[in-house]
Amino acid sequence: MRCPFCSNIEDKVIDSRPTDDHSAIRRRRECLACKKRFTTYEKLEKLGFFVIKKDGSRQDFDRGKLIRGILKSCEKRPVSRQQIEDLVDSLEQHALNQMRREIPSQELGEAVLSRLQDLDEVAYIRFASVYRDFQDIDSFVDELARIRESGRSRNNTDKGNQDATQDIDC
Numbered sequence: 001m002r003c004p005f006c007s008n009i010e011d012k013v014i015d016s017r018p019t020d021d022h023s024a025i026r027r028r029r030e031c032l033a034c035k036k037r038f039t040t041y042e043k044l045e046k047l048g049f050f051v052i053k054k055d056g057s058r059q060d061f062d063r064g065k066l067i068r069g070i071l072k073s074c075e076k077r078p079v080s081r082q083q084i085e086d087l088v089d090s091l092e093q094h095a096l097n098q099m100r101r102e103i104p105s106q107e108l109g110e111a112v113l114s115r116l117q118d119l120d121e122v123a124y125i126r127f128a129s130v131y132r133d134f135q136d137i138d139s140f141v142d143e144l145a146r147i148r149e150s151g152r153s154r155n156n157t158d159k160g161n162q163d164a165t166q167d168i169d170c
Contacts, residue, residue: 001029001040008033049095050102058102061095063088070112073126079119087115121147 002009008031015028024043030036050058070084091111095103109131116124128134128143 003031003034003036004038005036006031006034049100051108052102052104054105061092061103063092066091066108066112069130070116070123070127073116073130074120074123075126077120077123079123083119087112087119090115117147117150121151 001011003011010032011029012032013027014030014037015026017026018024019026019041024041027040027042029038029040031038049061051061052058067084067088070087071081074084091108094111113124113128113131116127124147125140125143129140132139132143134140134143
């Protein structure tokens, strides 16, 4: 490890412990030349995957780009950075669990929309307007009608489940 202060490559590890979420190892180091201390993080390297764009080109999956897009749709909404990080983590984990090296951008976009709809419907509409390239107000109205209908379906299903539960409890 190169010292960030003097660029010496010799150091010693003073302390080592896992991060709070156990996703990395935090190491406190001391440079043997200048005696200054610095912190490094050791993290398991994840195998990346490619996103197949609409035009057929392939790009490395860019977590930061996806987070920026979701952040923009969640601007001034009650959605925390941690919720967005968790959303992207779940998308990445799902892709890695399937052992797929390539994912079409349409599939990735639909997965984001599905999770955003459960998280915040306004953020969902904002993301959908860019992702689905709404060209006019009718596109917005159609999407809003679809959300309303799916919300009613979910509410009716939930209500039906509550009614069934009440019947069993009685």
